[in-house]
Amino acid sequence: MDLKLIFAQELKTQLLQDWSEKELYDLIETPKHSHLGDLAFPCFQLAKTMKKAPAQIAREMAAEITSPLFTKVEAVGPYINIHFDGSKAGKEIVSGILAKGKDYGTHTFGENRTVVLDMSSPNIAKPFSMGHLRSTVIGNAIATIAEKCGYRTEKINYIGDWGTQFGKLIVAFKKWGDPDKVKENPIAELFILYKKFHEEAELDASLEEEGRKAFKLLEDGDEEITGLWRWFKDESLQAFKTIYSLLGVEFDSYNGEAFFNDKMEEVVTLLKKQHLLEESQGAQVVRMDDGNLPPCLIKKTDGATLYATRDLAAALYRHRQYAFDEALYIVGQEQTIHFQQVMNVLKKLGYNWADEMKHIPFGLYLKDGKKMSTRKGRVILLEEVLQEAIKMAEDNIKQKNPDLKDAYAVARDVGVGAIIFHDLKNDRLNDIEFSLEHMLTFEGETGPYIQYTYARAQSLLRKAGQSEPLTFEGLEDAESWDVIKQLRLFPEIIEKAWQHYAPSVIAKYLIATSQSFNRYYAKTKIISGDNQQHSRLALVHAVGIVLAEGLRLLGTKSPAEM
CATH class of the missing domain: 3.30.1360.70 (Arginyl tRNA synthetase N-terminal domain)
Structure with missing residues (x-):
């Protein structure tokens, strides 16, 4: 209703x-x-x-x-x-939730429409840091919300596998690298080499030029350099997929920057044909005076292409490949001008579908108030944080419920869920100061609190031993009506979350719904044997449906026991 x-x-x-x-x-x-x-x-x-x-x-x-x-x-x-009238309206609302089950809150306005999401996009040969968590989990939640609204989604992990930094890494490996160490622990060793290059480059500026020359050899297809690059990429992808598996995130495409190397010349040709390309201090640019933006750099003075060139080629490819109705770029807000430039160039080329491309910015994870940086070594590794969260959840379970079956699986769901929910409950535009203490708190407005509320609801249903299907005949107390009013908001919340590309809308709703249910639980004897027990259990079941589906939309699990 x-x-x-x-x-x-x-x-x-x-x-x-x-x-x-x-x-x-x-x-x-x-x-x-x-x-x-x-x-x-x-x-x-x-x-x-x-x-x-x-x-x-x-x-x-x-x-x-x-x-x-x-x-x-x-x-x-x-x-x-x-x-x-809580009794009459409540009967319609709860009965509707029970009838629809996990489909409650589903919309159809996205049917026959496709959304492409550019998300996560870590750089190869670097560890997956907390800095990449936001794009990954925000993008994944937006994709799941889109699917709930009827859209078909294509999730693209636009891997950073090209650019001058790989020339620098290759130089570092050839100067200081130990092949056996790299084979044993590729990401950690390559990260050490990457940091060492920048430390040494501060003492010897000629290293920067060596890095540029090595990248030029890579662009030219040098066999040795290309072999090293491919090795670094393959090892990195394997490491990344371990983390994605923990997070429960999957992709439809891993086409990174290098995939578009042979597609960039078309962009340059189109720009030349429409007389949009101009020379500026030896480089090729598209001027954007009409948009109050700096010129968009297409080719450097040495003829090398840039991020914008590849992003333009990627946009053309994706529109042809997927015929998208919307293309969302879940990338940090520091890239706002870059995406304004890319979309402006496409519109100058006459592609009106560029209006359907949207940059979905988000704030940073900060460490001691400063941006994390792999170059300076100021980085927190996501895999370490996830494993620590799982261990903390496991210790908590051993203390409170030592006989719990599949304790590790529950600990994984709770620990990983704590990290994801902590991110998504924040407005995506806000910066987040990294704090393990806040992330792994299992009380208050946290993922584990929502999961525990769901587990409590399931425990009540098991305890009641309800075998026949639950039906709701109506309850007249104010506490149950407060819960029902929360449940009836779920479809609106999902639509709002999609309209604003804001998973935090759902996260905050789940907190409020859990709080409402727990107040109800504290004041009401749910299993009492009276003639209203059946309706109270039906309400508990409806709460479980909404909490589980809300958590699923955010990319977290809902264990039935904790």
């Missing part, structure tokens, strides 16, 4: 026939405090046509609205606030 739709229909039928249901629906709000009512309609937009103060309109209209589902209609300032 959509309570907002019912209110909108009553407003239209009884008072506002000239308005559409959708116009009224979109204006209806949920009061911040439950004592003010379940829904509220603001009268500000009526003041101009009715030539009355909004508060007066609210008073007059509130007196005329009637419905068997409403127990109270009142004017609160310029708002018309309504209170639903």
